[in-house]
Amino acid sequence: MARLTHASYAEAVETLIAGDRDLARVVARHGPPKLLSRPPGFPTLVYIIFEQQVSLASAKSTYDKVAALLPEFTAEAYLQLSDEALRAAGVSRQKARYTRLVAEATIAGDLPIHALGRKPDEEVRTLLTAITGIGNWTADVYLMLALRRPDLWPVGDLALVKAATAIKSRPHKPDKLWLENLGERYRPYRSVATGIFWRHYLHS
Missing domain, CATH: 1.10.1670.40 (Endonuclease Iii, domain 2)
Structure with a gap:
């Protein structure tokens, strides 16, 4: 691609x-x-979800706080965080749900996140938007920033x-x-x- x-x-x-x-x-x-x-993968997709409808500074602050709670920013580790810990880091209840769904899809293989770079734009968009909380904006930004797609x-x-x-x-x-x-x-x-x-x- x-x-x-x-x-x-x-x-x-x-x-x-x-x-x-x-x-x-x-x-x-x-x-x-x-x-x-940004590096392709689960952390970047979570970061972009945090950026939905808030300022870049606010999203970065939330992301940094969440990252500090994790020994490694993986889907498995993310699911171990409690709702209380996520809320304390600034993650809204809605975004906590969305990012947990991304983590679950990644672990289950429904979202082959490390293989997205080998798939065409529309297939990537379809895989991403199949997850609740990921719309076209989030998919487009992931394609642009993580996969460096030109169009x-x-x-x-x-x-x-x-x-x-x-x-x-x-x-x-x-x-x-x-x-x-x-x-x-x-x-x-x-x-x-x-x-x-x-x-x-x-x-x-």
């Missing part, structure tokens, strides 16, 4: 800004985005929506169809375009 490298990411940025002056302005103002990546466009991502609204001078929050159509112009590097939009959001 295609996997972005630092070199191919930089090349994709150049291709995108050559074809879109709005993205070119972002890169000229803030510099090119760096390839964002993801997470239309449900709030940072992407806000950045696209500003960069493309939209008077109102765009709907899903408009965002999907916008993403079409950035194929086959929509993940890289997302990185440029995120860069604008982080600096705005």
Whole structure:
């Protein structure tokens, strides 16, 4: 499966800004985005679930507290944590349930997490979203960050929506169809375009 490298990411940025002056302005103002990546596996998927609908700082704080409770961040060790311990670390009851389901699916083999890198995007998405608590946003972000897939466009991502609204001078929050159509112009590097939009959001 295609996997972005630092070199191919930089090349994709150049291709995108050559074809879109709005993205070119972002890169000229803030510099090119760096390839964002995390190690594939159970810990990263849990981290992304913690990031659902909260700030990045809040999610990192929760993740760090949970990691400190574990001798090793594995699905087996995670299931040994009590609900009280997870709540004390900042994990909501809902996210505790979701992440436990991920751990159980990983152990049972229903989620072959270490083999996802050898599967196409849609198959990865299907396997991930079969688990309660994992929607398209979580699956897309895992594909982008952990598997470094080049062509993801997470239309449900709030940072992407806000950045696209500003960069493309939209008077109102765009709907899903408009965002999907916008993403079409950035194929086959929509993940890289997302990185440029995120860069604008982080600096705005």
